[in-house]
Amino acid sequence: MRKIGILGLGAIGSVMSRALVAHPENEIFYYTRTPKSKIKIQFQNKKIEIPIDSKKERSEELDWLLICLKEYHFETAKEQLVQLIGVYTKVVVIRNGIELKAPITPFTTDENILECMIDCPTQPIEDNYYLQYRKPILKVEKSKLAKRFRALFTKNDVQIIEVQDYKTENWKKLIESSALGSILCLTGRTCSVFENPEVIDLYKDLLREGIEVAKSNGAIIEGNFESEMLDKIATYSKTKGSSMLSDRLTGNIIEVNAKNGAIEKVASQNKIATPINDTICKLLRQINQN
Template structure:
């Protein structure tokens, strides 16, 4: 039996909890700021409710802790992290941004931390359900720790992809999600906004700035990446949104520092000019102050 904690029961934490409990060898513990009695997911036209006990007592240390917090929740979670992460606890960090180990190294060694990128569109709907659109795909750096992480899930509930160059894969996702998410968030519209050629031009400019910053950080971005992203944007449904847009519409804090702010930080460090992304950061932070 593996003892697994899930810290943060928002959209991604709820999805990960649902697929963890499907494995008969997992005992799952739940930790969240807002107490819940159920995890509620709608997936493949089925409504799933999982009764849970948050803050359930346990006498032994966790084998794994999955951290599904947003970037701005970490400062308030330090005491909880210190309590939950013990000497042999392995930690998977599943959130937006780069350098995900940085916030966890005060509590354990880097060898015990697995950075995870997740692609699993999920959004809140009525009656406190989360609508999960498809099976989660997680990318992790190829390692023995990654193989052990894969064993936490049943075969068909999640796709875990081990990659050799995690930094590049992480940057590619950050460039795409920050450009798309910030535009949707600032306009307050779904991908229908890309019917406007000027908005498409803005998206392209943000991609180019992000690519230059990523290269300065050692990511290997092929010359075809920009055209691939431009082609991809043309395939999106007009109703497609983003987590940044959802946060704005629901009055939640927007993850500026994990997305456009992460690009801004590295750009400053490496002296790369990113005037458009800088402006985007200022506007998003202004929304958070309102």
């Protein structure tokens, strides 16, 4: 049996747990902050409950640890990371943002860490259920570790895409999600806001700033990326939202440092001027203070 720990049993931790328990060779250990006795997911109109024992002891070190925390949770999770990451434990960091290895490198070697982007909209609904909208799509860098990660799942529970240039993919997702997410979050509107050409111009400016910063960090962004992004917003339903908008509306902390703040940080390191993104970061942080 493979001993797999899941740190953080919110929306994504619950979705990943559900996929992992399906494989008969996985033994799962759950590490929560708020005590939980069940994972509750609604998927394709079915309600699924998985009983969990978050106090289960283990005698040996974990083979894998999946970290499903938000960016702002890492600072207070250091003690757990020390306890949960053994010499041979493979660590998968599943979250938004870039440079996902950085908070983990104090605890293990670089080759034991797999960065993972996830596309799987999931939100809390009534009675402590999470509504999972679709099958998770996970993107990881093509590697031996990625191959071993894939083997943890039964065939149909998740889609794993191994990419050659993870950095570029990661940046593209960051540029798109931070530009769109911050505009929806700050206006308090869904994608209907893009009916206004001035808002499209703002989106373009944010994309352009993001592209410059990404290139300065070594990402290879093709010339047609901006027009692809503009074509994409034209196809979105007017009611489409974003996680940043949902966080604002539900009063949760917005993951600024995993979105526009991540661009701001690299821009400052590489001395790239990003005045619009900088202003947006200030406004988002102000919302978080409220």
